[in-house]
Amino acid sequence: MPVRLWRKPLDADKIKIPRGEIHIIKERCKGCNFCIEFCPREVLEESEEFNEKGFHPPRVKDSNNCALCGFCEAVCPDFAIFTVEKNCEGGC
Amino acid sequence: MSEELHPFETFLxxxxxxxxxxxxxxxxIILNCYVRALKDLDIDLNKVVTVAGIGCIGRISGFTNTDSFHTTHGRAVAFATGVKLANPELKLVVISGDGDLFAIGGNHFIHAARRNVDIHVICANNFNYGMTGGQYGPTTPLDAWTTTTPYGNVEHPFNLVHLAAASGAAYVARWTTLHARRLTESIKKALQKEGFSFIEVITPCPEIYGRYNKMRTGIDMMNWFRKASEIRNQSDPAKAEITPERIVIGEFLDIEKPSFGRLLRDMTTRVQEKMRKGR
Structure with a gap:
């Protein structure tokens, strides 16, 4: 295992990983699948349903995995996906 | 339409x-990065003019909620120079394609860079003329297939970053659309810069360029960028090649230099003062 993986950061217990809530605007999606392919935590997958243009929009596979990196939002050419921080006060 | 609102809705x-x-x-993705940069910098949209030329990316002037200008073929930089000199308060962003900026508008580009006009140029390089059916252009790599080079391209391509740096630009960078975050940071930096800034963005064109070059989907082309791109900040732009194996990206040049508008204004005030004293 590489060195950087078996050393744990000293403040690892204090850091809280943010949780993201993914919003998908299905009608805008053109099915390029960039968000599915380039999500670092593999949160999304292709759905079987069609939108009104005849493309398969993405679907959230496991929303608990989302760490709010926002890369799906940055790499979407059609402004069809965005993430907001999930309110975790009452537990997620 | 869905009731959910995208955070960039007001910019479109x-x-x-x-x-x-x-x-x-x-x-x-370029549009996405551009509006994100505008949002992050909190710029007044009435002070930004988006100028675009002819080509697929030329339609960007109709999508942004800034003042915008869709110009004749190759003349985006020339129109932007005029707007900037007429109203120096405005921020001029030229977003255009490789064919528009370097084939038809090549001379406008190099002379605007030489004068160091205060405009920001973002060039979407998709290696061919996408809108007209995929003819080869000045940025098509050697040996690449297009509709008009069915046995492979025999011409050497332009190295756009080297051309811009040699012509006298103050800020030169190259990114791919996969590097969306770095591209956004780069656009933000360019927008705050005085003088001519140039960002080349390598863009997937799966429908036309990719189809002829064994990359049929956008993901195939993006995976090529992921595999081949190599970040070399502050390296020599002359060595920044684009081959199937290696795409050198990064921020190549970032210098301070008085812009054309500033020099012109200084000269005007100097001459006016001289005339007043003479009389």
Whole structure:
């Protein structure tokens, strides 16, 4: 295992990983699948349903995995996906 | 339409969205990065003018909610120079394609860079003329297939970053659409810079260029960028090659230099003072 993986950061217990809530605007999606392919935590997958243009929009596979990196939002050419921080006060 | 609102909604003309670009095209990512940069910098949209030329990416002027200008073929930089000199308060952003900026508008580009006009140029390089059916252009790599080079391209391509740096630009960078975050940071940096800044963005064109070059989907082209790109900040732009194996990206040049508008204004005040004293 590489060195950087078996050393744990000293403040690892204090850091809280943010949780993201993914919003998908299905009608805008053109099915390029960039968000599915380039999500670092593999949160999304292709759905079987069609939108009104005849493309398969993405679907959230496991929303608990989302760490709010926002890369799906940055790499979407059609402004069809965005993430907001999930309110975790009452537990997620 | 869905009731959910995208955070960039106010930066786009909603009646024009969804845009006309193909699925897998990277032009939407450039638009995304551009509006994110505008949002992050909190710029007044009435002070920004988006100028675009002819080509697929030329439609960007109709999608942004800034003042915008869709110009004749190759003349985007020339129009932008005029707007900037007429009203120096405005921020001029030229977003255009490789064919528009370097084939038809090549001379406008090099002379605007030489004068160091205070405009910001973002060039979407998709290696061919996408809108007219995929003819080869000045940026098509050697040996690449296009509709008009069915046995492979025999011409050497332009190295756009080297051309811009040699012509006298103050800021030169190259990114791919996969490096969306770095591209956004780069656009932000360029927008705050005085003088001519140039960012080349390598864009997937799966429908036309990719189809001829064994990359049929946007993901195939993006994976090529992921595999081949190599970040070399502050390296020599002359050595920044684009081959199937290696795409050198990064921020190549960032220098301070008085802009054309400033020099012109200084000269005007000097001459006016001299005339007043003489009389």
């Amino acid at each position: 003309r909603r009646e024009m969205i969804p845009h006309i670009w193909c699925d897998g095209c990277g032009n939407g």
